[in-house]
Amino acid sequence: MTAATAITAPGLAGPATAARPRIGREWTLALPLATFFAVFFVTPLLLLVAVSLYADAEMTRFGLDQYIRFFGDAFNLAVLGSTLLLGVKVTALTLLFGYPLAWLYTRSGPRMQSALILVIILPLLTSVVVRTFAWIVILGRDGIVNNLLLSLGLAETPLRLLYTEGGLVAALVQVQMPLMVLPLITTLSRLDPNLLDASAALGAGPWRGFLKVTLPLSLPGIVAGCLLTYAASVTAFITQSLVGGGQMLFMPQYIYQQTITLHNWPFAAAISIVFMVSVLGVVMLFNLLGRASKGYVHA
């Protein structure tokens, strides 16, 4: 954060003093992207809100019926709840596995680092569909995990791994891992190694040094990583559908069903809005945490 402001600040101050009359027109550079967003993001979003306000599936009259219907049915709330909870589980596990990986990266030599970064980035270079199908191969009845368990005698019959929440969480953790690890690497790399040396010389063991120095100073990275992972995993339609199968229903499939299968566009729009607002709420909560942590890290 500080680095970014340090870099932009002189750039902003320079032209402002040197060429005052031009300052007012710089915003025009943002116009192409702003136009694109207005046409392809804001307009559809407003349309979505408008559609959600139709009272009936045939879209003949307006009313808040769809929202009343959503909140009136415990089933809908359960789907929303389990989706938000799925995101929490995936984010927590991704952080648990991603943090040591990011830590290992910052402590490795240059050769090990390039090997690690390849491993970390690789999932981003393959399609989500391909990665998800790989998990089907791994978790299936005749998959790698089951074959291994059977041949080792650890299980007598193949375990049901696919189409379970555990399997889905495992797949999502792997698929979303780069989103967690990359921001963590950025923050951990910026940590002054002398800080941990100082901590050790002052008599603190490695755990104390980690909890008191490394962890608090890496909070901005943790918050950024969690935000990305959470937003990506609750909306991961493909992985949720393929690994979760028909047994578990999460918001993205629910919306899909309502639109494509049942053609109930107003209800689909309404639950999309509810879902979006809920995720936004969680994200904002995270952001608040992040702002608080940045505040004291860079105070």
Added chain:
Amino acid sequence: MAALQSARSFHRPAPQPAAEAPAGVAVTLDGITHRFGASTAVDNVTLEIKAGELVALLGPSGCGKTTLLRILAGFQAQTLGRVVIGDRVVDSLPPAGRGVGIVFQNYALFPHMTVAQNVAYGLEARGAAREAVRARVEAMLGLVKLDAMRDRFPKQLSGGQQQRVALARALAIQPSILLLDEPFAALDKNLRLDMQIEIKQLQRRFGITTIMVTHDQEEALSMADRIAVLSRGKLEQFGTPEDVYDRPGTLFVNGFVGSANQLRGRVVRASGSVAEVALEAGTVLTAVTPDAALAAGDPAILCVRPENLRLATEAAPQQIAGTVELALPLGPVVVYEVRTADGGQVKVTEPRVAGAALRAPGTPVRLQPVSPQTCRAFAVPAGA
């Protein structure tokens, strides 16, 4: 001061007044060698540091001084050799177990903690009681005159204040030795002198054995009781500032500490630690040979400091003739660049008195060493 008294009794059975006898511990580096892969960073360095002494490890970057400091602190394990602090061999101890206070070049203050929290860190890590921590933090902040800054964050402090916090944090744990890594490099020149005086006073008051790494010879000369000059991992000389400056033991020390005219010549006669060297400029000068390895006929480099040359008015033996090429009045002294008969250049400094005229370029002059002891002849190093 009460806290300081208890600090002392922690290390010694009988408490002693801090200002009188130094209460530090002796430190021995015994045949330390450290290799990074194929390259040798520290090559068989042995140093015996007395209790309460301030020793500077001086050398250019890459001479191994920082590696030596990191080995002392326990951040790095040496390849060979022993480190003894007090009467303990500490080689197998982690940094936390060595009781070493260290001030880093960038201070390495914890940015997310206040000044008071920074100073308290080591005490809390050692499990000190809350009240004891508070009292000790107060005492340390008083010592470095930062009472008013206790709730500030490091970013809100000036460089000098940050260094004081780092010092207070290091001393709070009552370390047996204090390590300073280029402590003044990040400070501007005026502040540097103030902090040098302050640290020297604190060091005297605590009587704490202190080892300071620096590449700045003036800093080493002004602060240290003894200086260890290092070059390419090897110990070149270990002695008092006067020893190192006035009686440099090697060509490297002569050139690195202070400035020196290096004049090439050939040994005419050598006996014991004295040799007569015929310079390429034509003059024969008597010089001391610290390594005593020179024999008649050997090529040699004769070193003489600019301030140890006099501009003679009348002709005498052992003079180098030349003409003034350039005069640089530096305030208290004038530096003359003199061109000798063989085309070489010799620098000479002369005290400057207000109103005195400078010698104009082109003036013929005669340079004479103030005494044979100030001329030192060394063997020509391989490849030079």
